[in-house]
Amino acid sequence: MSWELGLWLLALCALLALVVQLLRFLRADGDLTLMWAEWQGRRPEWELTDMVVWVTGASSGIGEELAYQLSTLGVSLVLSARRAQELERVKRRCLENGNLKEKDILVLPLDLADRSSHEAATKVVLQEFGKIDILVNNAGRSQRSLCVDTSLDVFKELIELNYLGTVSLTMCVLPHMIERKQGKIVTVNSLLGIISAPLSSGYSASKHALRGFFNCLRAELATCPGIVVSNICPGPVQSNIVKNSLTEEVQKTVGIDTVQSHKMVTSRCVRLMLISMANDLKEVWISDHPFLLITYLWQYMPTWAWWLTNKLGKKRIENFKNGLDADISYFKTWKTKHD
Template identity: 90%
Template sequence: MSWELLLWLLALSALLALLVQLLRFVRADGDLTLLWAEWQGRRPEWELTDMVIWVTGASSGIGEELVYQLSKLGVSLVLSARRVQELERVKRRCLENGILKEKDIFVLPLDLTDRSSHEAATKAVLQEFGKIDILVNNGGQSQRSLCVDTNLDVFKELMELNYLGTVSLTMCVLPHMIERKQGKIVTVNSLLGIISAPLSSGYCASKHALRGFFNCLRVELAEYPGILISNICPGPVQSNIVKNSLTEEVTKSVGIDTVQSHKMATSRCVRLMLISMANDLKEVWIADHPFLLVVYLWQYMPTWAWWLTNILGKKRIENFKNGLDADISYFKTWKTKHD
């Protein structure tokens, strides 16, 4: 075989590989590393059994669905949120799955903004189960208001809850994991922790802060390879996060239900989260297009990303002012359903 023919074959192979990746990307609802792990990686059903997993924000949305899927894997669960009645409801449904027993689920009410309570809560979990294998930092709140209309107290509240509360709880659990030289700290961040979007200035700030903190912590823990720091960055997912979002005042939330059929199913998002946890992925992006595309553009072509973000941002503000879900118009062409 001549060198010229060999070079042509290599070039053709590279072109075909690129074409395959592009076709995969068109239908992707997560970053390509995550989807490869879904196809060829380790299964949550193999990797996450017999673990003690503490989930904050477990009373609704992604946290609630995560607890339900984990309950089918034979784990011990700690359920935390502020609403005790909702936690008890979630616990009852977990028990209905028939795998877990009463002793396997510990309901632990927790207010992330009450940082003085976090050490005691951590001790309570250790007293109940003797260890913490995975901490899932899922508790948090979003925002829907224009920056110029928003009271400074809203930004403070979002930082207290989304950032400082999460950091505080992590710092209480971390010494235990360092002592054992193993554990996973999984933080449900957001695509808005990577990019930014109008109507969410305070939320974006808190999520960017989280990403910066945990990326730094990961490097500082390099001498403990058994401790995983993972950032989960979902895009729009079916939940009450918009309904419960803060607006221009701390005392005022959106409070109305929005159409959610255009958003990713919560069950699909959580399944991809479990795959990332089973495969020890450090950061994953979970979203349909065009949001996934925008994140890739921000990563590799920021000038084009600014151009597209400005277009989408204007539409987002227009939707908000018209009383619509801010993101609804993007999905009419792009949405791919995953059952």
């Protein structure tokens, strides 16, 4: 075979690989590293059994679904949130649907904003189970209001809860993991911790802060390779996060249900989260398009990303002012074509 033919075959293979990757990306609901881990990586059913997993924000949404899926893997669960009654409901369903017994689930009410309670809560978990293998920092609140209309107290509340509360609990658990030289710290961030979008200035700021903190923490823990720090960045997911979002005042929330059929199903998001935990991925992006595409543009083509964000942002604000879910229009259009 001549060298010219060899070069042509090499170029053809490279083009074919590029086309395959493009087709995979168009159908993807997570970044390509995560999609590869789902296809060829380690299974949660192999890697996460017999672990003690502490989930904050476990009374609803992603945290609740995470508790249900973890309960089928044979882990010991610690369920935390402010609403004890809702945690008991989640516990009952875990016992009904999972492989766990009463002794395997600890309901531990916790207010993430009450940082003075975090050390005592950590001691309770260690006394109950003797170790903490995985801390899932999931608790937090979102925001739906224009920056110019928003009270400074709202920004303070979001930083206190989403950022400082998460950092505080992590700092209480971290010495235990360092002593054992192993553990996983998994933080449910957001694509808005990478990109920015109108109506979420305070929320986005708190999530950007979290990403910066945990990226730095990961670098500092390079001498403890047994401790994995993971940022999970979902896009829009079916939950009550928008309904419970703060608006222009701390005492005021969105408070209404919106159509969510255009958003990712919570169970799919959580399954991808478990895959990322099993494969020790440092950061994953979980979303349908167009948000996944926009995130890649923000990462690699920021000028184009700004142009597209400004275009979509106008529609987002218009939807919000009309009482609709901020993302419904362009997501609904894309999802119809995607399906």
